[in-house]
Amino acid sequence: MNGIVGLKPSLGALSASGLLPACRTLDTISILALDVADAFAAFAVAQGYDAQDAYSRELSPPSLSAPPPGTRIGVPNRLEFFGDAEAEAAFARDVAALAQLGFELVEFDFSPFGDVARLLYEGPWVAERYAATKPLIETRPEALHPVTRAIIEGARKFDAVAAFEAFYKLAALKRTTGDAWRRFDVMIVPTAPRFYTVEEVLADPVRLNSRLGTYTNFVNLLDLAAFAVPSGLRGDGLPSSLTFIAPAGADGVLAGLAAGVQARSGAPMGATGLMPAPAPALAPAPGRIEIVVVGAHLTGLPLNRELTELGGRFVREVETTPDYRFYALPGTNPPKPGLLRVGDGEGVAVKAEVWSLDVAGFGAFVARIPPPLGVGALRLADGGSAKGFLVEAQATIGAEDISALGGWRAYLARK
Numbered sequence: 478m479n480g481i482v483g484l485k486p487s488l489g490a491l492s493a494s495g496l497l498p499a500c501r502t503l504d505t506i507s508i509l510a511l512d513v514a515d516a517f518a519a520f521a522v523a524q525g526y527d528a529q530d531a532y533s534r535e536l537s538p539p540s541l542s543a544p545p546p547g548t549r550i551g552v553p554n555r556l557e558f559f560g561d562a563e564a565e566a567a568f569a570r571d572v573a574a575l576a577q578l579g580f581e582l583v584e585f586d587f588s589p590f591g592d593v594a595r596l597l598y599e600g601p602w603v604a605e606r607y608a609a610t611k612p613l614i615e616t617r618p619e620a621l622h623p624v625t626r627a628i629i630e631g632a633r634k635f636d637a638v639a640a641f642e643a644f645y646k647l648a649a650l651k652r653t654t655g656d657a658w659r660r661f662d663v664m665i666v667p668t669a670p671r672f673y674t675v676e677e678v679l680a681d682p683v684r685l686n687s688r689l690g691t692y693t694n695f696v697n698l699l700d701l702a703a704f705a706v707p708s709g710l711r712g713d714g715l716p717s718s719l720t721f722i723a724p725a726g727a728d729g730v731l732a733g734l735a736a737g738v739q740a741r742s743g744a745p746m747g748a749t750g751l752m753p754a755p756a757p758a759l760a761p762a763p764g765r766i767e768i769v770v771v772g773a774h775l776t777g778l779p780l781n782r783e784l785t786e787l788g789g790r791f792v793r794e795v796e797t798t799p800d801y802r803f804y805a806l807p808g809t810n811p812p813k814p815g816l817l818r819v820g821d822g823e824g825v826a827v828k829a830e831v832w833s834l835d836v837a838g839f840g841a842f843v844a845r846i847p848p849p850l851g852v853g854a855l856r857l858a859d860g861g862s863a864k865g866f867l868v869e870a871q872a873t874i875g876a877e878d879i880s881a882l883g884g885w886r887a888y889l890a891r892k
Contacts, residue, residue, distance in 0.1 A: 485697075552584055783842065804816075
């Protein structure tokens with residue numbers, strides 16, 4: 478509503494030591510900022526395991542990354558905007574823009590996610606709020622805002638039996654929603670279904686605040702990460718906003734998606750009147766090494782699992798400089814190409830992907846590479862360089878030169 482971004486990290490990514498809890502099992506410190514780059518920079522600095530926090534998790538250092546090719550975006554088949562036609566029109570526009578960018582859009586049934594969302598305030602998780610405020614609510618209840626106190630005091634109607642029943646219901650819903658995630662990689666929802674004035678909320682605080690969380694209250698209960706980002710301006714001049722959601726650990730990909738949306742939004746940052754900068758450059762996190770792949774390790778191809786099993790993360794799509802020849806190597810299974818460095822400007826630019834691995838993963842990955850392939854420094858058209866696959870010149874004798882196709886996917890498509 479204010480034209481800023483919100484990064485809701487994976488559960489346990491940020492230490493909760495010193496945080497006054499609300500729901501201790503679900504609490505996540507979030508980051509609000511004017512743009513994606515600032516929010517993610519803060520997250521990258523703050524993220525880390527805390528042995529003193531019982532709910533802290535050992536997660537890999539975050540790195541801002543583009544969505545891999547073929548990323549599927551789940552779009553709820555039915556959405557409720559509570560009469561806000563401008564919000565509905567803005568979301569439809571944003572979905573259409575994502576389709577134009579080449580993402581595969583997958584409609585899905587949102588109702589089980591909505592069922593989870595209702596558990597947060599209608600189920601016994603409200604008892605966690607009672608536990609957090611017990612020293613105050615039982616000695617000085619008048620210190621709490623009346624609405625807040627009424628919600629928390631509602632925990633008294635729940636007992637241990639109700640808690641276990643809710644846990645069972647959540648487990649069943651996790652199974653149902655987990656099936657939905659097999660169909661898409663990232664979910665997109667409106668950040669808020671409707672804008673309400675302060676006066677409207679004061680007149681009906683519980684119901685309207687609950688509505689504001691329609692598309693976010695399920696996220697922590699299902700161990701998901703999320704990123705809210707301004708997507709443009711509505712017809713009435715107010716900011717529109719999207720929230721990208723994905724399973725835990727996907728913070729970097731969500732930030733990459735959000736950065737692209739904000740850079741194209743045409744919406745000023747907060748109340749500054751300043752326009753967002755272009756999407757930040759993608760780079761691996763400290764302690765990670767980039768590796769350029771050009772063949773069977775590309776996203777969706779047979780050997781890509783060798784990267785993902787070692788914790789590899791997609792960073793971006795690139796092309797090499799036009800200093801290479803590209804060959805289909807005979808007798809390889811699965812089929813593999815060979816990239817050969819030639820004189821400056823005497824070759825072609827070859828399409829590739831950049832992934833990143835931690836030091837141990839990089840070492841294990843390189844150790845698996847069979848001859849006549851090896852690893853060397855590749856020149857990239859974006860001005861950078863990174864380690865990547867090269868082939869011994871001897872192996873290209875008699876191999877089919879497929880340089881004119883400009884990439885391995887084009888070769889496979891021709892076959």
